[in-house]
Amino acid sequence: MMTQINKHLKKEQKGEDRGCCGIPGIPGPRFLKAFSDSTRLRILAHLVEAKVPQMVSEIAKNFPIDVSVVSRHLAILRDEGILLAEKQGKEVYYSVRYEFLSSIFRGFASAIESRCPPKEKNG
Amino acid sequence: MMTQINKHLKKEQKGEDRGCCGIPGIPGPRFLKAFSDSTRLRILAHLVEAKVPQMVSEIAKNFPIDVSVVSRHLAILRDEGILLAEKQGKEVYYSVRYEFLSSIFRGFASAIESRCPPKEKNG
DNA sequence: TGTTTATTTGTGTCATCATGCAACTATTAT
DNA sequence: ATAATAGTTGCATGATGACACAAATAAACA
Numbered sequence: 001m002m003t004q005i006n007k008h009l010k011k012e013q014k015g016e017d018r019g020c021c022g023i024p025g026i027p028g029p030r031f032l033k034a035f036s037d038s039t040r041l042r043i044l045a046h047l048v049e050a051k052v053p054q055m056v057s058e059i060a061k062n063f064p065i066d067v068s069v070v071s072r073h074l075a076i077l078r079d080e081g082i083l084l085a086e087k088q089g090k091e092v093y094y095s096v097r098y099e100f101l102s103s104i105f106r107g108f109a110s111a112i113e114s115r116c117p118p119k120e121k122n123g
Numbered sequence: 124m125m126t127q128i129n130k131h132l133k134k135e136q137k138g139e140d141r142g143c144c145g146i147p148g149i150p151g152p153r154f155l156k157a158f159s160d161s162t163r164l165r166i167l168a169h170l171v172e173a174k175v176p177q178m179v180s181e182i183a184k185n186f187p188i189d190v191s192v193v194s195r196h197l198a199i200l201r202d203e204g205i206l207l208a209e210k211q212g213k214e215v216y217y218s219v220r221y222e223f224l225s226s227i228f229r230g231f232a233s234a235i236e237s238r239c240p241p242k243e244k245n246g
Numbered sequence: 247t248g249t250t251t252a253t254t255t256g257t258g259t260c261a262t263c264a265t266g267c268a269a270c271t272a273t274t275a276t
Numbered sequence: 277a278t279a280a281t282a283g284t285t286g287c288a289t290g291a292t293g294a295c296a297c298a299a300a301t302a303a304a305c306a
Contacts, residue, residue: 020161021168033159037264038143038152045144051240056283066266071284073264090273090282098239102232109228116221117174160294179253189296194254196294213252213303248306255300263292270285276278 025111027104034080039063040073044082044096053086053093148234150227157203162186163196167205167219176209176216 020028035041046062047054060070074094077083081100086093143151158164169185170177183193197217200206204223209216 021164023168023171026164026168027158029159029161029164032155032164035150036152036156036159039264041144041149041152041155045146045149048146048235048238051238057281065264067282068267068284069265071282075284087272087283092283096235096239098235102236102239105228105232105235109225109232112171112219112221112228113225115171115174116219116225162294180251188294190252191254191297192295194252198254210253210302215253250305251303253300253302256298258297259295261292261294263290265289265291267288268286271283273280273282275280 023111023115025107027108031080031082031104034076034082037073039065039069040077043070043073044077047083047094047096053084053095055091055093057091059094146234146238148230150231154203154205154227157199157205160196162188162192163200166193166196167200170206170217170219171221176207176218178214178216180214182217 035044042063043059046059056071056074057067059074060067063070074083074085078085078094081097083094084097086095158167165186166182169182179194179197180190182197183190186193197206197208201208201217204220206217207220209218
C-alpha cells in the first residue's frame, strides 16, 4: 500500500510565497531556493537520472553526508512539489515530478520572454 | 558612451558551478541562488515590467531597503548574467537579459522533460 | 581646485541554513 | 515483547547571507 506524504499542497495553497513578485509565471523565492544548494541539485539530478523512485538510504549512498541531511534535503524538495514521496513499509521512495517541474520552468521562460520588449536597431 | 561591466563572463567560464550536477541544461546552484531571495526576485520583476534600463537609485525607490543593498542585489544578478549593466556617466543602468534568461529556463524545462520516463498504466 | 551626486565597498549584526550526531518514531522480523 | 532497520526530528555549530550605516570611488559641475 502506498501512502503519499506531500505536505507541499498546503504550503502552495497558502500563497504567501508564490507570485510574490506580481508577475504570473515567476515562481516564488522559496521554490527557487530549493534549487540553490549544490547538494540538493545533485540529489535532484541523481533522481532524474535514476528514472525510478529511490529510497532515502539508497540515495544517501551517493553523497558524503549523513542520511539525516539527505532526508532533510529530500523533504525540502518534496515540500515544494519537486519530488513525490511514497511510503512503502519502512522505506520512503522519492521520485521526480517531471511534468510539474518542466511546466513551472517553461512557464517561467514564457513569462520572461513574453515581456521582452521589441529589439531596437542599435549598433 | 556605454561601458559594459559584466564580470559574470569570467565566472561562467570558470565552470566551477555550471553543470555541477552533470546533467546538461540544469543550471548551477549559484545561478539559481540568485533567484532565491524575495527582494532580488522583486527587483528582477520590477526591471522586467519596466521594459527599459533603470538606474540603481530609481530602482531603489521602489523598495524599503538601503540603496547599497539594492546595488548588491543587482550585482549578484549581473554576475550571473541575468542583468546587463551599462554605465553612463555617473549612473549605472540595469536591464534584463530576456533571451538569456528564457533560454536558460526553457533549457532547464527541456532537460527535465526529456528525462521523464514513459508513463506506466497504473491506477 | 572643491562640491555634489550616483554607485560601490568595508564592516558589524542578526537571521538563516547545511551539517553531524543523537534521540525518536515507525515498520518488520524474531 | 524485543530487536533490528528506515526515516525523521531535536539540537548545537560553523558558514553563509541580507541588511544598515559609513567610507570610498567615480563622474559632473562650480
